[in-house]
Amino acid sequence: MAGTFHHYFEGWQKYADNAAGRPPRPLLVDALQLISARDAAIDLGAGALTDSQYLLEQGFASVTALDSAPVAQATADTFPATRFRYAISTFEAFAFPTAAYDVVNAQYALPFIEPAHFPRVFAAIRASLKPGGLLVGQLFGDRDTWAGSPGMNFHTETSARALLADLTLLRFDVEDDANSKTMSGRPKHWHAFHIIARR
Numbered sequence: 001m002a003g004t005f006h007h008y009f010e011g012w013q014k015y016a017d018n019a020a021g022r023p024p025r026p027l028l029v030d031a032l033q034l035i036s037a038r039d040a041a042i043d044l045g046a047g048a049l050t051d052s053q054y055l056l057e058q059g060f061a062s063v064t065a066l067d068s069a070p071v072a073q074a075t076a077d078t079f080p081a082t083r084f085r086y087a088i089s090t091f092e093a094f095a096f097p098t099a100a101y102d103v104v105n106a107q108y109a110l111p112f113i114e115p116a117h118f119p120r121v122f123a124a125i126r127a128s129l130k131p132g133g134l135l136v137g138q139l140f141g142d143r144d145t146w147a148g149s150p151g152m153n154f155h156t157e158t159s160a161r162a163l164l165a166d167l168t169l170l171r172f173d174v175e176d177d178a179n180s181k182t183m184s185g186r187p188k189h190w191h192a193f194h195i196i197a198r199r
């Protein structure tokens with residue numbers, strides 16, 4: 001399956017081990033400049049928990065890290081149990097609370113929602129934002145190297161914008177780079193939409 005995500009995939013544990021100790025994702029850092037509320041945040045596909053740690057450091061009273069596997073359990077064990085919940089569940093099975101989060105951080109996470117479940121799960125994610133809350137993260141575009149990979153969802157720019165139509169777009173940066181690389185250094189065409197949207 002050359003060219004698909006699974007051709008590149010070395011496992012989420014290895015991905016998280018490689019990402020441990022990295023700085024928070026720049027889009028999250030930028031997003032926190034745009035919101036003063038620091039009540040509750042959720043980190044979707046939290047991986048190495050670098051963004052979860054940043055949310056805790058930035059003073060969020062409650063941070064939930066959601067991931068299908070406990071790939072950063074040792075790091076999670078160092079976080080304050082009163083403010084941090086490590087929720088091990090797929091996006092598809094998670095019961096998203098309604099109007100609960102000031103920030104939904106979804107860095108390189110939403111594309112891994114099963115396409116058949118995507119409309120329902122994306123609607124639940126959107127509804128989990130408080131009014132005024134921010135959705136921060138990426139959708140992948142139809143020109144991405146991995147487009148068509150089983151289990152992943154991809155969007156044209158038009159369909160991505162349509163998904164966000166009832167949110168206020170604060171950022172919608174199009175990355176369309178045919179000569180880029182994956183985190184592990186393999187050549188890849190990245191076609192991604194980098195999004196900050198307010199409910």
Ligand SMILES: C[S@@+](CC[C@H](N)C(=O)[O-])C[C@H]1O[C@@H](n2cnc3c(N)ncnc32)[C@H](O)[C@@H]1O
Pocket residue numbers: 012015016019025044045046047048066067068069071089090091092106107108109112113114
């Ligand atoms: C590409 S990594 C991104 C990690 C981190 N957010 C970052 O920016 O580096 C995707 C993460 O989502 C998790 N994941 C993938 N599919 C998932 C699903 N269907 N439900 C929940 N988590 C999932 C993986 O275990 C992995 O930690």
